[in-house]
Amino acid sequence: MRILLLLAISIGAGVLLKNVRHLRYLHHTSTWTVWLLLLAFGFTLGSNEAIVRDFLHFGLTAFAVAFAGVAGSVLAAWGVRMVIDKKRTK
Amino acid sequence: MKDSLMALGMFLMGILVGVSGWLPVDALPADLTEWLLYALVVQIGVELGAGGNLRRIAGSFSLRTLVLPLATITGTLAFTAVAGMVLGGWSLADYMAVGSGMGYYSLSSVLIIDMKSDAMGVSTATQLGVLAVMVNIIREMTALVCGPWLARVFGRYAPTAAAGVTSMDVTLPMIVRSTGQEMFPIALMHGMVLEVSVPLLVTLFAGL
The missing domain is CATH 1.20.5 (Single alpha-helices involved in coiled-coils or other helix-helix interfaces)
Structure with a gap:
Protein backbone atom coordinates (compact mmCIF):
# COMPACT_ATOMS: atom_id res chain seq x y z
CA MET A 1 0.00 0.00 0.00
CA ARG A 2 2.86 2.38 0.92
CA ILE A 3 4.54 1.62 -2.40
CA LEU A 4 1.37 2.33 -4.38
CA LEU A 5 0.89 5.63 -2.50
CA LEU A 6 4.51 6.62 -3.15
CA LEU A 7 4.08 5.67 -6.82
CA ALA A 8 0.95 7.84 -7.13
CA ILE A 9 2.73 10.83 -5.52
CA SER A 10 5.78 10.31 -7.77
CA ILE A 11 3.63 10.18 -10.90
CA GLY A 12 2.05 13.49 -9.81
CA ALA A 13 5.53 14.96 -9.25
CA GLY A 14 6.57 13.71 -12.71
CA VAL A 15 3.60 15.48 -14.34
CA LEU A 16 4.56 18.74 -12.59
CA LEU A 17 8.29 18.38 -13.40
CA LYS A 18 7.99 17.14 -16.99
CA ASN A 19 9.84 20.13 -18.41
CA VAL A 20 12.92 19.59 -16.22
CA ARG A 21 15.73 18.48 -18.56
CA HIS A 22 17.62 16.41 -15.99
CA LEU A 23 14.75 13.91 -15.78
CA ARG A 24 16.19 12.14 -18.85
CA TYR A 25 18.94 10.77 -16.56
CA LEU A 26 16.34 8.88 -14.52
CA HIS A 27 16.56 5.92 -16.87
CA HIS A 28 20.26 5.45 -15.97
CA THR A 29 19.88 6.15 -12.26
CA SER A 30 16.98 3.68 -11.98
CA THR A 31 19.12 0.97 -13.64
CA TRP A 32 21.81 1.50 -11.00
CA THR A 33 19.19 1.53 -8.25
CA VAL A 34 17.92 -1.90 -9.45
CA TRP A 35 21.50 -3.25 -9.32
CA LEU A 36 22.11 -1.81 -5.84
CA LEU A 37 18.77 -3.21 -4.69
CA LEU A 38 19.73 -6.70 -5.88
CA LEU A 39 23.15 -6.39 -4.24
CA ALA A 40 21.47 -5.43 -0.94
CA PHE A 41 18.85 -8.21 -1.32
CA GLY A 42 21.65 -10.73 -1.90
CA PHE A 43 23.57 -9.49 1.14
CA THR A 44 20.43 -9.64 3.32
CA LEU A 45 19.75 -13.24 2.26
CA GLY A 46 23.40 -14.37 2.41
CA SER A 47 24.03 -12.90 5.87
CA ASN A 48 20.92 -14.51 7.38
CA MET B 1 21.37 -9.25 -22.01
CA LYS B 2 23.98 -7.03 -20.37
CA ASP B 3 21.39 -5.72 -17.88
CA SER B 4 20.26 -9.26 -16.93
CA LEU B 5 23.84 -10.46 -16.44
CA MET B 6 24.71 -7.40 -14.39
CA ALA B 7 21.57 -7.92 -12.24
CA LEU B 8 22.43 -11.59 -11.70
CA GLY B 9 26.07 -10.70 -10.93
CA MET B 10 25.08 -8.08 -8.35
CA PHE B 11 22.64 -10.47 -6.66
CA LEU B 12 25.20 -13.30 -6.49
CA MET B 13 27.89 -10.92 -5.27
CA GLY B 14 25.55 -9.77 -2.48
CA ILE B 15 24.92 -13.37 -1.43
CA LEU B 16 28.65 -14.16 -1.54
CA VAL B 17 29.57 -11.14 0.60
CA GLY B 18 26.76 -12.02 3.05
CA VAL B 19 27.68 -15.71 3.37
CA SER B 20 31.44 -15.07 3.58
CA GLY B 21 31.07 -12.65 6.49
CA TRP B 22 33.47 -10.13 4.85
CA LEU B 23 31.04 -7.44 5.92
CA PRO B 24 29.42 -7.63 9.36
CA VAL B 25 25.64 -8.17 9.29
CA ASP B 26 25.04 -4.71 10.70
CA ALA B 27 27.44 -3.02 8.26
CA LEU B 28 24.47 -1.89 6.18
CA PRO B 29 21.33 -0.25 7.56
CA ALA B 30 18.67 -2.89 8.31
CA ASP B 31 16.08 -1.16 6.11
CA LEU B 32 18.45 -0.38 3.21
CA THR B 33 16.56 -2.61 0.73
CA GLU B 34 13.30 -0.90 1.68
CA TRP B 35 14.77 2.58 1.03
CA LEU B 36 16.36 1.49 -2.24
CA LEU B 37 12.97 0.11 -3.30
CA TYR B 38 11.32 3.42 -2.41
CA ALA B 39 14.00 5.30 -4.37
CA LEU B 40 13.33 3.05 -7.37
CA VAL B 41 9.56 3.52 -7.12
CA VAL B 42 9.98 7.32 -7.01
CA GLN B 43 12.22 7.30 -10.10
CA ILE B 44 9.84 5.05 -12.06
CA GLY B 45 6.84 7.13 -10.91
CA VAL B 46 8.44 10.43 -11.97
CA GLU B 47 9.43 8.88 -15.32
CA LEU B 48 5.83 7.69 -15.83
CA GLY B 49 4.39 11.08 -14.91
CA ALA B 50 6.83 13.05 -17.05
CA GLY B 51 6.44 10.70 -20.03
CA GLY B 52 3.12 12.26 -21.08
CA ASN B 53 1.45 8.89 -21.74
CA LEU B 54 -0.76 8.78 -18.64
CA ARG B 55 -4.09 9.05 -20.48
CA ARG B 56 -3.15 6.24 -22.86
CA ILE B 57 -1.92 4.09 -19.96
CA ALA B 58 -5.11 4.65 -17.95
CA GLY B 59 -7.15 3.78 -21.06
CA SER B 60 -5.54 0.36 -21.31
CA PHE B 61 -7.35 -0.85 -18.15
CA SER B 62 -9.99 -3.31 -19.37
CA LEU B 63 -11.55 -6.68 -18.66
CA ARG B 64 -8.86 -8.18 -20.90
CA THR B 65 -6.27 -7.33 -18.26
CA LEU B 66 -7.89 -10.04 -16.12
CA VAL B 67 -6.80 -12.73 -18.60
CA LEU B 68 -3.15 -12.50 -17.54
CA PRO B 69 -3.64 -13.18 -13.79
CA LEU B 70 -5.88 -16.13 -14.68
CA ALA B 71 -3.17 -17.47 -16.99
CA THR B 72 -0.55 -16.98 -14.26
CA ILE B 73 -2.63 -18.94 -11.75
CA THR B 74 -3.38 -21.75 -14.23
CA GLY B 75 0.22 -22.07 -15.43
CA THR B 76 1.68 -21.94 -11.92
CA LEU B 77 -0.67 -24.58 -10.54
CA ALA B 78 -0.29 -26.92 -13.54
CA PHE B 79 3.52 -26.86 -13.49
CA THR B 80 3.70 -27.00 -9.68
CA ALA B 81 1.55 -30.14 -9.80
CA VAL B 82 3.95 -31.74 -12.29
CA ALA B 83 6.97 -30.76 -10.15
CA GLY B 84 5.24 -32.19 -7.06
CA MET B 85 4.58 -35.50 -8.80
CA VAL B 86 8.21 -35.76 -9.91
CA LEU B 87 9.77 -34.68 -6.59
CA GLY B 88 7.59 -36.65 -4.14
CA GLY B 89 8.22 -36.35 -0.40
CA TRP B 90 5.19 -34.15 0.25
CA SER B 91 1.63 -34.69 -0.96
CA LEU B 92 0.50 -33.08 -4.22
CA ALA B 93 -1.87 -30.79 -2.27
CA ASP B 94 1.08 -29.63 -0.09
CA TYR B 95 3.10 -28.71 -3.17
CA MET B 96 0.08 -26.91 -4.64
CA ALA B 97 -0.36 -24.94 -1.37
CA VAL B 98 3.33 -23.93 -1.52
CA GLY B 99 3.13 -22.99 -5.22
CA SER B 100 -0.08 -21.01 -4.66
CA GLY B 101 1.96 -18.42 -2.74
CA MET B 102 2.83 -16.81 -6.14
CA GLY B 103 5.65 -14.82 -4.50
CA TYR B 104 3.65 -13.84 -1.39
CA TYR B 105 6.02 -15.63 1.01
CA SER B 106 4.93 -14.06 4.29
CA LEU B 107 1.21 -14.76 4.01
CA SER B 108 1.48 -18.17 2.33
CA SER B 109 3.94 -19.59 4.89
CA VAL B 110 1.91 -18.34 7.88
CA LEU B 111 -1.31 -19.78 6.41
CA ILE B 112 0.35 -23.12 5.66
CA ILE B 113 1.87 -23.49 9.15
CA ASP B 114 -1.42 -22.47 10.76
CA MET B 115 -3.59 -24.81 8.71
CA LYS B 116 -1.25 -27.81 8.62
CA SER B 117 -0.16 -27.88 12.28
CA ASP B 118 -3.17 -29.92 13.43
CA ALA B 119 -2.95 -32.45 10.60
CA MET B 120 0.83 -33.05 10.41
CA GLY B 121 2.20 -31.62 13.68
CA VAL B 122 3.84 -28.25 14.29
CA SER B 123 7.35 -29.39 13.33
CA THR B 124 6.41 -30.84 9.93
CA ALA B 125 4.03 -27.96 9.22
CA THR B 126 6.85 -25.50 10.00
CA GLN B 127 9.12 -27.33 7.53
CA LEU B 128 6.44 -26.96 4.85
CA GLY B 129 6.11 -23.29 5.80
CA VAL B 130 9.88 -22.82 5.44
CA LEU B 131 9.70 -24.48 2.01
CA ALA B 132 6.94 -22.00 1.09
CA VAL B 133 9.16 -19.07 2.15
CA MET B 134 12.08 -20.42 0.10
CA VAL B 135 10.00 -21.14 -3.01
CA ASN B 136 8.36 -17.73 -2.99
CA ILE B 137 11.59 -15.81 -2.29
CA ILE B 138 13.25 -17.65 -5.19
CA ARG B 139 10.26 -16.77 -7.40
CA GLU B 140 10.53 -13.08 -6.51
CA MET B 141 14.30 -13.02 -7.05
CA THR B 142 14.01 -14.92 -10.34
CA ALA B 143 11.48 -12.36 -11.57
CA LEU B 144 13.73 -9.46 -10.50
CA VAL B 145 16.93 -10.88 -11.96
CA CYS B 146 15.58 -12.56 -15.11
CA GLY B 147 12.75 -10.11 -15.91
CA PRO B 148 14.45 -8.33 -18.84
CA TRP B 149 15.56 -11.67 -20.33
CA LEU B 150 12.07 -13.19 -19.93
CA ALA B 151 10.58 -10.15 -21.70
CA ARG B 152 12.93 -10.60 -24.66
CA VAL B 153 12.38 -14.34 -25.03
CA PHE B 154 8.74 -14.85 -24.00
CA GLY B 155 7.22 -11.44 -24.65
CA ARG B 156 6.09 -8.46 -22.62
CA TYR B 157 3.68 -10.32 -20.32
CA ALA B 158 6.29 -12.84 -19.10
CA PRO B 159 8.01 -10.73 -16.36
CA THR B 160 4.61 -9.84 -14.88
CA ALA B 161 3.50 -13.48 -14.84
CA ALA B 162 6.80 -14.60 -13.29
CA ALA B 163 6.58 -11.89 -10.63
CA GLY B 164 3.21 -13.15 -9.34
CA VAL B 165 1.80 -10.99 -6.54
CA THR B 166 4.92 -8.82 -6.48
CA SER B 167 4.05 -7.36 -9.91
CA MET B 168 2.12 -4.67 -8.01
CA ASP B 169 4.99 -3.62 -5.72
CA VAL B 170 8.56 -4.98 -5.48
CA THR B 171 8.99 -6.02 -9.11
CA LEU B 172 6.73 -3.32 -10.64
CA PRO B 173 9.64 -0.94 -11.40
CA MET B 174 11.58 -3.74 -13.14
CA ILE B 175 8.49 -4.71 -15.17
CA VAL B 176 7.91 -1.13 -16.34
CA ARG B 177 11.59 -0.74 -17.18
CA SER B 178 11.90 -3.97 -19.15
CA THR B 179 8.52 -4.03 -20.93
CA GLY B 180 7.47 -0.41 -21.25
CA GLN B 181 5.06 1.97 -19.53
CA GLU B 182 2.01 0.36 -21.23
CA MET B 183 2.49 -2.66 -18.95
CA PHE B 184 2.02 -0.54 -15.82
CA PRO B 185 -1.80 -0.97 -15.44
CA ILE B 186 -1.66 -4.64 -16.47
CA ALA B 187 1.06 -5.44 -13.90
CA LEU B 188 -0.83 -3.51 -11.23
CA MET B 189 -4.12 -5.31 -11.93
CA HIS B 190 -2.26 -8.64 -12.12
CA GLY B 191 -0.76 -8.16 -8.65
CA MET B 192 -4.08 -7.07 -7.16
CA VAL B 193 -6.01 -10.07 -8.52
CA LEU B 194 -3.31 -12.47 -7.32
CA GLU B 195 -3.21 -10.82 -3.89
CA VAL B 196 -6.88 -11.73 -3.47
CA SER B 197 -6.46 -15.22 -4.92
CA VAL B 198 -3.39 -16.28 -2.85
CA PRO B 199 -5.15 -16.68 0.53
CA LEU B 200 -8.05 -18.46 -1.18
CA LEU B 201 -5.82 -20.91 -3.08
CA VAL B 202 -3.42 -21.58 -0.20
CA THR B 203 -6.35 -22.21 2.15
CA LEU B 204 -8.00 -24.48 -0.42
CA PHE B 205 -4.91 -26.67 -0.99
CA ALA B 206 -3.69 -26.64 2.62
CA GLY B 207 -7.15 -27.84 3.67
CA LEU B 208 -7.12 -30.90 1.37
Whole structure:
Protein backbone atom coordinates (compact mmCIF):
# COMPACT_ATOMS: atom_id res chain seq x y z
CA MET A 1 0.00 0.00 0.00
CA ARG A 2 2.86 2.38 0.92
CA ILE A 3 4.54 1.62 -2.40
CA LEU A 4 1.37 2.33 -4.38
CA LEU A 5 0.89 5.63 -2.50
CA LEU A 6 4.51 6.62 -3.15
CA LEU A 7 4.08 5.67 -6.82
CA ALA A 8 0.95 7.84 -7.13
CA ILE A 9 2.73 10.83 -5.52
CA SER A 10 5.78 10.31 -7.77
CA ILE A 11 3.63 10.18 -10.90
CA GLY A 12 2.05 13.49 -9.81
CA ALA A 13 5.53 14.96 -9.25
CA GLY A 14 6.57 13.71 -12.71
CA VAL A 15 3.60 15.48 -14.34
CA LEU A 16 4.56 18.74 -12.59
CA LEU A 17 8.29 18.38 -13.40
CA LYS A 18 7.99 17.14 -16.99
CA ASN A 19 9.84 20.13 -18.41
CA VAL A 20 12.92 19.59 -16.22
CA ARG A 21 15.73 18.48 -18.56
CA HIS A 22 17.62 16.41 -15.99
CA LEU A 23 14.75 13.91 -15.78
CA ARG A 24 16.19 12.14 -18.85
CA TYR A 25 18.94 10.77 -16.56
CA LEU A 26 16.34 8.88 -14.52
CA HIS A 27 16.56 5.92 -16.87
CA HIS A 28 20.26 5.45 -15.97
CA THR A 29 19.88 6.15 -12.26
CA SER A 30 16.98 3.68 -11.98
CA THR A 31 19.12 0.97 -13.64
CA TRP A 32 21.81 1.50 -11.00
CA THR A 33 19.19 1.53 -8.25
CA VAL A 34 17.92 -1.90 -9.45
CA TRP A 35 21.50 -3.25 -9.32
CA LEU A 36 22.11 -1.81 -5.84
CA LEU A 37 18.77 -3.21 -4.69
CA LEU A 38 19.73 -6.70 -5.88
CA LEU A 39 23.15 -6.39 -4.24
CA ALA A 40 21.47 -5.43 -0.94
CA PHE A 41 18.85 -8.21 -1.32
CA GLY A 42 21.65 -10.73 -1.90
CA PHE A 43 23.57 -9.49 1.14
CA THR A 44 20.43 -9.64 3.32
CA LEU A 45 19.75 -13.24 2.26
CA GLY A 46 23.40 -14.37 2.41
CA SER A 47 24.03 -12.90 5.87
CA ASN A 48 20.92 -14.51 7.38
CA GLU A 49 22.16 -17.81 8.84
CA ALA A 50 18.65 -19.26 9.23
CA ILE A 51 17.84 -18.65 5.57
CA VAL A 52 21.19 -20.12 4.44
CA ARG A 53 20.68 -23.20 6.67
CA ASP A 54 17.10 -23.74 5.43
CA PHE A 55 18.34 -23.24 1.91
CA LEU A 56 20.95 -25.98 2.28
CA HIS A 57 18.19 -28.27 3.56
CA PHE A 58 15.37 -27.43 1.14
CA GLY A 59 17.32 -25.70 -1.63
CA LEU A 60 16.93 -28.19 -4.44
CA THR A 61 13.22 -28.82 -3.80
CA ALA A 62 12.61 -25.09 -3.37
CA PHE A 63 14.41 -24.29 -6.64
CA ALA A 64 12.48 -26.99 -8.51
CA VAL A 65 9.06 -25.85 -7.25
CA ALA A 66 9.88 -22.16 -7.77
CA PHE A 67 11.13 -22.70 -11.32
CA ALA A 68 8.12 -24.88 -12.12
CA GLY A 69 5.82 -22.05 -11.01
CA VAL A 70 7.77 -19.45 -12.98
CA ALA A 71 7.94 -21.68 -16.08
CA GLY A 72 4.22 -22.46 -15.97
CA SER A 73 3.18 -18.84 -15.56
CA VAL A 74 5.63 -17.58 -18.20
CA LEU A 75 4.44 -20.16 -20.75
CA ALA A 76 0.80 -19.30 -19.99
CA ALA A 77 1.64 -15.59 -20.41
CA TRP A 78 3.35 -16.38 -23.71
CA GLY A 79 0.13 -18.13 -24.82
CA VAL A 80 -1.92 -15.06 -23.80
CA ARG A 81 0.40 -12.84 -25.85
CA MET A 82 0.10 -15.07 -28.91
CA VAL A 83 -3.73 -14.97 -28.73
CA ILE A 84 -3.93 -11.19 -28.12
CA ASP A 85 -1.32 -10.32 -30.77
CA LYS A 86 -2.98 -12.63 -33.29
CA LYS A 87 -6.33 -10.90 -32.69
CA ARG A 88 -4.68 -7.48 -33.10
CA THR A 89 -3.03 -8.35 -36.42
CA LYS A 90 -6.29 -9.72 -37.93
CA MET B 1 21.37 -9.25 -22.01
CA LYS B 2 23.98 -7.03 -20.37
CA ASP B 3 21.39 -5.72 -17.88
CA SER B 4 20.26 -9.26 -16.93
CA LEU B 5 23.84 -10.46 -16.44
CA MET B 6 24.71 -7.40 -14.39
CA ALA B 7 21.57 -7.92 -12.24
CA LEU B 8 22.43 -11.59 -11.70
CA GLY B 9 26.07 -10.70 -10.93
CA MET B 10 25.08 -8.08 -8.35
CA PHE B 11 22.64 -10.47 -6.66
CA LEU B 12 25.20 -13.30 -6.49
CA MET B 13 27.89 -10.92 -5.27
CA GLY B 14 25.55 -9.77 -2.48
CA ILE B 15 24.92 -13.37 -1.43
CA LEU B 16 28.65 -14.16 -1.54
CA VAL B 17 29.57 -11.14 0.60
CA GLY B 18 26.76 -12.02 3.05
CA VAL B 19 27.68 -15.71 3.37
CA SER B 20 31.44 -15.07 3.58
CA GLY B 21 31.07 -12.65 6.49
CA TRP B 22 33.47 -10.13 4.85
CA LEU B 23 31.04 -7.44 5.92
CA PRO B 24 29.42 -7.63 9.36
CA VAL B 25 25.64 -8.17 9.29
CA ASP B 26 25.04 -4.71 10.70
CA ALA B 27 27.44 -3.02 8.26
CA LEU B 28 24.47 -1.89 6.18
CA PRO B 29 21.33 -0.25 7.56
CA ALA B 30 18.67 -2.89 8.31
CA ASP B 31 16.08 -1.16 6.11
CA LEU B 32 18.45 -0.38 3.21
CA THR B 33 16.56 -2.61 0.73
CA GLU B 34 13.30 -0.90 1.68
CA TRP B 35 14.77 2.58 1.03
CA LEU B 36 16.36 1.49 -2.24
CA LEU B 37 12.97 0.11 -3.30
CA TYR B 38 11.32 3.42 -2.41
CA ALA B 39 14.00 5.30 -4.37
CA LEU B 40 13.33 3.05 -7.37
CA VAL B 41 9.56 3.52 -7.12
CA VAL B 42 9.98 7.32 -7.01
CA GLN B 43 12.22 7.30 -10.10
CA ILE B 44 9.84 5.05 -12.06
CA GLY B 45 6.84 7.13 -10.91
CA VAL B 46 8.44 10.43 -11.97
CA GLU B 47 9.43 8.88 -15.32
CA LEU B 48 5.83 7.69 -15.83
CA GLY B 49 4.39 11.08 -14.91
CA ALA B 50 6.83 13.05 -17.05
CA GLY B 51 6.44 10.70 -20.03
CA GLY B 52 3.12 12.26 -21.08
CA ASN B 53 1.45 8.89 -21.74
CA LEU B 54 -0.76 8.78 -18.64
CA ARG B 55 -4.09 9.05 -20.48
CA ARG B 56 -3.15 6.24 -22.86
CA ILE B 57 -1.92 4.09 -19.96
CA ALA B 58 -5.11 4.65 -17.95
CA GLY B 59 -7.15 3.78 -21.06
CA SER B 60 -5.54 0.36 -21.31
CA PHE B 61 -7.35 -0.85 -18.15
CA SER B 62 -9.99 -3.31 -19.37
CA LEU B 63 -11.55 -6.68 -18.66
CA ARG B 64 -8.86 -8.18 -20.90
CA THR B 65 -6.27 -7.33 -18.26
CA LEU B 66 -7.89 -10.04 -16.12
CA VAL B 67 -6.80 -12.73 -18.60
CA LEU B 68 -3.15 -12.50 -17.54
CA PRO B 69 -3.64 -13.18 -13.79
CA LEU B 70 -5.88 -16.13 -14.68
CA ALA B 71 -3.17 -17.47 -16.99
CA THR B 72 -0.55 -16.98 -14.26
CA ILE B 73 -2.63 -18.94 -11.75
CA THR B 74 -3.38 -21.75 -14.23
CA GLY B 75 0.22 -22.07 -15.43
CA THR B 76 1.68 -21.94 -11.92
CA LEU B 77 -0.67 -24.58 -10.54
CA ALA B 78 -0.29 -26.92 -13.54
CA PHE B 79 3.52 -26.86 -13.49
CA THR B 80 3.70 -27.00 -9.68
CA ALA B 81 1.55 -30.14 -9.80
CA VAL B 82 3.95 -31.74 -12.29
CA ALA B 83 6.97 -30.76 -10.15
CA GLY B 84 5.24 -32.19 -7.06
CA MET B 85 4.58 -35.50 -8.80
CA VAL B 86 8.21 -35.76 -9.91
CA LEU B 87 9.77 -34.68 -6.59
CA GLY B 88 7.59 -36.65 -4.14
CA GLY B 89 8.22 -36.35 -0.40
CA TRP B 90 5.19 -34.15 0.25
CA SER B 91 1.63 -34.69 -0.96
CA LEU B 92 0.50 -33.08 -4.22
CA ALA B 93 -1.87 -30.79 -2.27
CA ASP B 94 1.08 -29.63 -0.09
CA TYR B 95 3.10 -28.71 -3.17
CA MET B 96 0.08 -26.91 -4.64
CA ALA B 97 -0.36 -24.94 -1.37
CA VAL B 98 3.33 -23.93 -1.52
CA GLY B 99 3.13 -22.99 -5.22
CA SER B 100 -0.08 -21.01 -4.66
CA GLY B 101 1.96 -18.42 -2.74
CA MET B 102 2.83 -16.81 -6.14
CA GLY B 103 5.65 -14.82 -4.50
CA TYR B 104 3.65 -13.84 -1.39
CA TYR B 105 6.02 -15.63 1.01
CA SER B 106 4.93 -14.06 4.29
CA LEU B 107 1.21 -14.76 4.01
CA SER B 108 1.48 -18.17 2.33
CA SER B 109 3.94 -19.59 4.89
CA VAL B 110 1.91 -18.34 7.88
CA LEU B 111 -1.31 -19.78 6.41
CA ILE B 112 0.35 -23.12 5.66
CA ILE B 113 1.87 -23.49 9.15
CA ASP B 114 -1.42 -22.47 10.76
CA MET B 115 -3.59 -24.81 8.71
CA LYS B 116 -1.25 -27.81 8.62
CA SER B 117 -0.16 -27.88 12.28
CA ASP B 118 -3.17 -29.92 13.43
CA ALA B 119 -2.95 -32.45 10.60
CA MET B 120 0.83 -33.05 10.41
CA GLY B 121 2.20 -31.62 13.68
CA VAL B 122 3.84 -28.25 14.29
CA SER B 123 7.35 -29.39 13.33
CA THR B 124 6.41 -30.84 9.93
CA ALA B 125 4.03 -27.96 9.22
CA THR B 126 6.85 -25.50 10.00
CA GLN B 127 9.12 -27.33 7.53
CA LEU B 128 6.44 -26.96 4.85
CA GLY B 129 6.11 -23.29 5.80
CA VAL B 130 9.88 -22.82 5.44
CA LEU B 131 9.70 -24.48 2.01
CA ALA B 132 6.94 -22.00 1.09
CA VAL B 133 9.16 -19.07 2.15
CA MET B 134 12.08 -20.42 0.10
CA VAL B 135 10.00 -21.14 -3.01
CA ASN B 136 8.36 -17.73 -2.99
CA ILE B 137 11.59 -15.81 -2.29
CA ILE B 138 13.25 -17.65 -5.19
CA ARG B 139 10.26 -16.77 -7.40
CA GLU B 140 10.53 -13.08 -6.51
CA MET B 141 14.30 -13.02 -7.05
CA THR B 142 14.01 -14.92 -10.34
CA ALA B 143 11.48 -12.36 -11.57
CA LEU B 144 13.73 -9.46 -10.50
CA VAL B 145 16.93 -10.88 -11.96
CA CYS B 146 15.58 -12.56 -15.11
CA GLY B 147 12.75 -10.11 -15.91
CA PRO B 148 14.45 -8.33 -18.84
CA TRP B 149 15.56 -11.67 -20.33
CA LEU B 150 12.07 -13.19 -19.93
CA ALA B 151 10.58 -10.15 -21.70
CA ARG B 152 12.93 -10.60 -24.66
CA VAL B 153 12.38 -14.34 -25.03
CA PHE B 154 8.74 -14.85 -24.00
CA GLY B 155 7.22 -11.44 -24.65
CA ARG B 156 6.09 -8.46 -22.62
CA TYR B 157 3.68 -10.32 -20.32
CA ALA B 158 6.29 -12.84 -19.10
CA PRO B 159 8.01 -10.73 -16.36
CA THR B 160 4.61 -9.84 -14.88
CA ALA B 161 3.50 -13.48 -14.84
CA ALA B 162 6.80 -14.60 -13.29
CA ALA B 163 6.58 -11.89 -10.63
CA GLY B 164 3.21 -13.15 -9.34
CA VAL B 165 1.80 -10.99 -6.54
CA THR B 166 4.92 -8.82 -6.48
CA SER B 167 4.05 -7.36 -9.91
CA MET B 168 2.12 -4.67 -8.01
CA ASP B 169 4.99 -3.62 -5.72
CA VAL B 170 8.56 -4.98 -5.48
CA THR B 171 8.99 -6.02 -9.11
CA LEU B 172 6.73 -3.32 -10.64
CA PRO B 173 9.64 -0.94 -11.40
CA MET B 174 11.58 -3.74 -13.14
CA ILE B 175 8.49 -4.71 -15.17
CA VAL B 176 7.91 -1.13 -16.34
CA ARG B 177 11.59 -0.74 -17.18
CA SER B 178 11.90 -3.97 -19.15
CA THR B 179 8.52 -4.03 -20.93
CA GLY B 180 7.47 -0.41 -21.25
CA GLN B 181 5.06 1.97 -19.53
CA GLU B 182 2.01 0.36 -21.23
CA MET B 183 2.49 -2.66 -18.95
CA PHE B 184 2.02 -0.54 -15.82
CA PRO B 185 -1.80 -0.97 -15.44
CA ILE B 186 -1.66 -4.64 -16.47
CA ALA B 187 1.06 -5.44 -13.90
CA LEU B 188 -0.83 -3.51 -11.23
CA MET B 189 -4.12 -5.31 -11.93
CA HIS B 190 -2.26 -8.64 -12.12
CA GLY B 191 -0.76 -8.16 -8.65
CA MET B 192 -4.08 -7.07 -7.16
CA VAL B 193 -6.01 -10.07 -8.52
CA LEU B 194 -3.31 -12.47 -7.32
CA GLU B 195 -3.21 -10.82 -3.89
CA VAL B 196 -6.88 -11.73 -3.47
CA SER B 197 -6.46 -15.22 -4.92
CA VAL B 198 -3.39 -16.28 -2.85
CA PRO B 199 -5.15 -16.68 0.53
CA LEU B 200 -8.05 -18.46 -1.18
CA LEU B 201 -5.82 -20.91 -3.08
CA VAL B 202 -3.42 -21.58 -0.20
CA THR B 203 -6.35 -22.21 2.15
CA LEU B 204 -8.00 -24.48 -0.42
CA PHE B 205 -4.91 -26.67 -0.99
CA ALA B 206 -3.69 -26.64 2.62
CA GLY B 207 -7.15 -27.84 3.67
CA LEU B 208 -7.12 -30.90 1.37
